[in-house]
Amino acid sequence: SYELTQPPSVSVSPGQTARITCSGDALPKKYAYWYQQKSGQAPVLVIYEDNKRPSGIPERFSGSSSGTMATLTISGAQVEDEADYYCYSTDRSGDHRVFGGGTKLTVL
Amino acid sequence: QVQLVESGGGVVQPGRSLRLSCAASGFTFSSHGMHWVRQAPGKGLEWVAVIWFDGSNKYYADSVKGRFTISRDNSKNTLYLQMNSLRAEDTAVYYCAREANIEVAGLGLDYWGQGTLVTVSS
Numbered sequence: 622s623y624e625l626t627q628p629p630s631v632s633v634s635p636g637q638t639a640r641i642t643c644s645g646d647a648l649p650k651k652y653a654y655w656y657q658q659k660s661g662q663a664p665v666l667v668i669y670e671d672n673k674r675p676s677g678i679p680e681r682f683s684g685s686s687s688g689t690m691a692t693l694t695i696s697g698a699q700v701e702d703e704a705d706y707y708c709y710s711t712d713r714s715g716d717h718r719v720f721g722g723g724t725k726l727t728v729l
Numbered sequence: 730q731v732q733l734v735e736s737g738g739g740v741v742q743p744g745r746s747l748r749l750s751c752a753a754s755g756f757t758f759s760s761h762g763m764h765w766v767r768q769a770p771g772k773g774l775e776w777v778a779v780i781w782f783d784g785s786n787k788y789y790a791d792s793v794k795g796r797f798t799i800s801r802d803n804s805k806n807t808l809y810l811q812m813n814s815l816r817a818e819d820t821a822v823y824y825c826a827r828e829a830n831i832e833v834a835g836l837g838l839d840y841w842g843q844g845t846l847v848t849v850s851s
Binding site for chain 2: 622653654656658663664665666670671673675699705707709711716718719720721722723
């Protein structure tokens with residue numbers, strides 16, 4: 622079955638830029654989405670279709686995709702951005718969805 | 730406002746069945762694809778199943794295919810997940826989630842319930 626691969630953890634100091642990567646063979650042809658999940662809460666969509674921000678998501682969140690890798694960038698990370706981040710996409714058929722394994726972002 | 734409220738979770742023995750429900754309100758339920766996503770304790774998110782807005786198509790993760798069935802009743806604004814032959818590894822919080830209007834957020838899941846815990850244990 623199709624898989625998306627993320628690093629288990631990323632750590633930055635407040636104000637620095639955090640980059641979280643997601644690799645998958647179908648990403649050249651399929652969009653990547655990113656979700657933020659804080660402890661004990663439901664996930665929140667922060668990026669859709671590689672690089673678009675839903676309404677209400679701060680501008681410091683951005684996304685990009687090139688080849689088999691998608692990247693979530695948090696410019697000027699804040700303490701409140703500390704959370705687990707998951708990439709999400711579809712397999713080549715477009716019918717089945719998949720989440721990456723998740724990346725724990727630490728901001729301190 | 731959009732609300733998704735899951736119910737039906739609980740403790741069940743291995744091999745038994747359970748049906749989850751997700752009551753939707755605050756939007757036109759029949760216009761949106763709907764998903765189930767689960768999260769085992771301390772683990773990451775796992776996509777489980779999707780059903781199209783009209784119920785015409787359904788797709789499942791390999792881990793549940795043949796055991797779980799997703800369905801919906803658009804007249805009741807309710808999504809279901811019938812889970813049969815449950816295993817210990819099915820223990821998780823189960824979330825229902827709405828697929829956005831494609832022009833708003835592509836295929837993103839823009840609203841989620843708070844989840845219902847399913848524990849499979851003897």
